[in-house]
Amino acid sequence: xxxxxDLNKAYRLLNHGPTVLVSSAHGGRQNVxxxxxxxxxxxxxxxxCVVIDKNTLTRELVEASGELxxxxxxxxxxxxxxxxxxxxxxxxxxxxxxxxxHSPASLVGxxxxxxxxxxxxxxxxxERHNQDAYDLFIAEVVAAWADxxxxxxxxxxxxxxxxxxxxxxxxxxFFETGAEFSVK
Amino acid sequence: xxxxxDLNKAYRLLNHGPTVLVSSAHGGRQNVxxxxxxxxxxxxxxxxCVVIDKNTLTRELVEASGELxxxxxxxxxxxxxxxxxxxxxxxxxxxxxxxxxHSPASLVGxxxxxxxxxxxxxxxxxERHNQDAYDLFIAEVVAAWADxxxxxxxxxxxxxxxxxxxxxxxxxxFFETGAEFSVK
Numbered sequence: 001x002x003x004x005x006d007l008n009k010a011y012r013l014l015n016h017g018p019t020v021l022v023s024s025a026h027g028g029r030q031n032v033x034x035x036x037x038x039x040x041x042x043x044x045x046x047x048x049c050v051v052i053d054k055n056t057l058t059r060e061l062v063e064a065s066g067e068l069x070x071x072x073x074x075x076x077x078x079x080x081x082x083x084x085x086x087x088x089x090x091x092x093x094x095x096x097x098x099x100x101x102h103s104p105a106s107l108v109g110x111x112x113x114x115x116x117x118x119x120x121x122x123x124x125x126x127e128r129h130n131q132d133a134y135d136l137f138i139a140e141v142v143a144a145w146a147d148x149x150x151x152x153x154x155x156x157x158x159x160x161x162x163x164x165x166x167x168x169x170x171x172x173x174f175f176e177t178g179a180e181f182s183v184k
Numbered sequence: 185x186x187x188x189x190d191l192n193k194a195y196r197l198l199n200h201g202p203t204v205l206v207s208s209a210h211g212g213r214q215n216v217x218x219x220x221x222x223x224x225x226x227x228x229x230x231x232x233c234v235v236i237d238k239n240t241l242t243r244e245l246v247e248a249s250g251e252l253x254x255x256x257x258x259x260x261x262x263x264x265x266x267x268x269x270x271x272x273x274x275x276x277x278x279x280x281x282x283x284x285x286h287s288p289a290s291l292v293g294x295x296x297x298x299x300x301x302x303x304x305x306x307x308x309x310x311e312r313h314n315q316d317a318y319d320l321f322i323a324e325v326v327a328a329w330a331d332x333x334x335x336x337x338x339x340x341x342x343x344x345x346x347x348x349x350x351x352x353x354x355x356x357x358f359f360e361t362g363a364e365f366s367v368k
Contacts, residue, residue, distance in 0.1 A: 015220050016351035016359050017201015036199050039223040041235060041318055049233060049320070051225060079367040130314065134225055134322065136233070156353060164362065167200035167351075169340060171368065175200050178348065178362025183263040184355065 005118070005144035009154035011040040013072060013118040013144060014048065016156075016177060018165035021071040021081060021116070022050060023102070024061035025109040030102075032094055032113060033058045034085030036168040038070060046141040048122060053135050057089035062124060063131070067108035068139060070120040074163035075176055077115055082172050107143045117165055118146040156180070189302070189328035193338035195224040197256060197302040197328060198232060200340075200361060202349035205255040205265060205300070206234060207286070208245035209293040214286075216278055216297060217242045218269030220352040222254060230325035232306060237319050241273035246308060247315070251292035252323060254304040258347035259360055261299055266356050291327045301349055302330040340364070 005013065014020070017039070023032045037051035048070060052059045062068045073081050084094050095102055101114035108121045122139035130136040146152070150162055158164050164177040189197065198204070201223070207216045221235035232254060236243045246252045257265050268278050279286055285298035292305045306323035314320040330336070334346055342348050348361040 012354055015353050017203075017220075017223075019201075036201075037223045037225065039201075039221045039233065039235070041221065041320060047318070049223065051223070075365075078365070082367045127313075129311075134231070136225060136322075138318065138320075154354075156359075167361070169199050169364075170196055170338075171366075173364060173366045173368075175340075175364050176362035177351070178360035180353075180357060180359050181259075181262070182355075182357045183266045184357075 001147045001149060002145040003148040003152065005146050005151065006154065007046055007141060007144060008044045010046040010120060010141045010144035011043055012154060013120060013146060013151065014038065014040050017167060018072050018177065019081060019168040021073055021084065021113055022052065022058055023069045023071055023110045023113055024058050024065065025111060026061040026065040029061060030095065030111060031057045031061055031089035032084050032100065034081045034168065041138060048120065048139055048141060050137050051135050052137055062137065065109055066124045067110050068122050068124065069105055069108060069110040069112060070122060071113040071116040072118040072165055074115060074117050075166055076163055078166050078174050081166065117150045120144050185331045185333060186329040187332040187336065189330050189335065190338065191230055191325060191328060192228045194230040194304060194325045194328035195227055196338060197304060197330060197335065198222065198224050201351060202256050202361065203265060203352040205257055205268065205297055206236065206242055207253045207255055207294045207297055208242050208249065209295060210245040210249040213245060214279065214295055215241045215245055215273035216268050216284065218265045218352065225322060232304065232323055232325060234321050235319050236321055246321065249293055250308045251294050252306050252308065253289055253292060253294040253296060254306060255297040255300040256302040256349055258299060258301050259350055260347055262350050262358050265350065301334045304328050
């Protein structure tokens with residue numbers, strides 16, 4: 001289930017630091033990999049940073065297409081997140097290998113991974129030095145979506161029985177996004 | 185309570201995407217501000233990214249000193265995190281104003297904020313274009329510390345009764361770091 005997210009609220013999808021899956025496509029190939037290292041970079045127009053290693057197929061597809069999607073997986077995708085983070089798309093289509101469904105995005109060629117909580121369609125702002133020296137990509141968010149059962153009107157509202165986002169640590173270990181609280 | 189963290193494990197302090205407090209010092213002045221937008225950038229030597237707005241005193245002190253500390257606050261510092269994120273150090277010493285204790289760092293002039301779970305002492309790798317165009321800072325972690333009750337031997341182990349890290353969303357609302365789980 002997907003509902004458009006106002007672009008000026010898109011940063012809130014990433015603000016709490018969830019692990020994301022980066023999907024990409026170019027020239028008839030597509031891929032998905034895990035990225036624990038992403039963050040918002042600006043509010044409006046929304047921008048993001050994400051680290052994409054030189055040795056990955058994702059890097060090749062993102063540099064060739066200038067596009068990517070940051071998918072925010074729910075907990076039931078944690079095993080798949082670990083799997084797509086440790087297998088290379090060069091060894092076979094990871095969507096098929098790990099039984100991951102996907103749908104077309106609205107403004108970019110990279111697919112939206114099914115079963116996620118939210119999706120950020122992004123176009124790369126080419127910064128050669130950052131990409132070459134640090135594997136660091138800057139991208140503008142051109143469309144954003146969320147499952148309205150979990151995020152609507154600019155707010156997360158994880159309810160009982162709904163799965164939460166996840167935060168990768170290392171070695172197959174994650175933290176779930178925990179209790180919400182307010183200091184106001 | 186502080187114990188040194190091996191530099192090649194320092195990324196694990198930030199990998200789950202907690203909100204951090206950036207402390208800084210230069211020329212007899214010091215400051216602390218909140219930053220929801222930070223992430224690891226490399227494993228070894230460890231590097232981090234953090235977004236520091238042009239209008240902040242922190243920006244002035246970090247650019248002048250070339251140093252900063254990323255402090256990872258525990259939940260009891262959430263109200264202070266919100267406060268130091270919405271008040272400027274130009275209006276007075278925020279450590280004094282919000283009753284925040286601090287201790288000297290080992291390799292940088294910026295102080296370590298008391299009551300945090302972990303601390304990353306960092307030296308800025310000057311990247312003028314990123315700083316000017318995106319408010320984006322890249323820094324190398326030169327020393328790292330953690331409260332051994334929460335992180336030791338390269339692993340977080342939040343125990344019953346210990347406070348967890350926090351993840352800012354917006355408008356005074358946070359998520360606590362939730363349950364740990366493994367997919368291995």
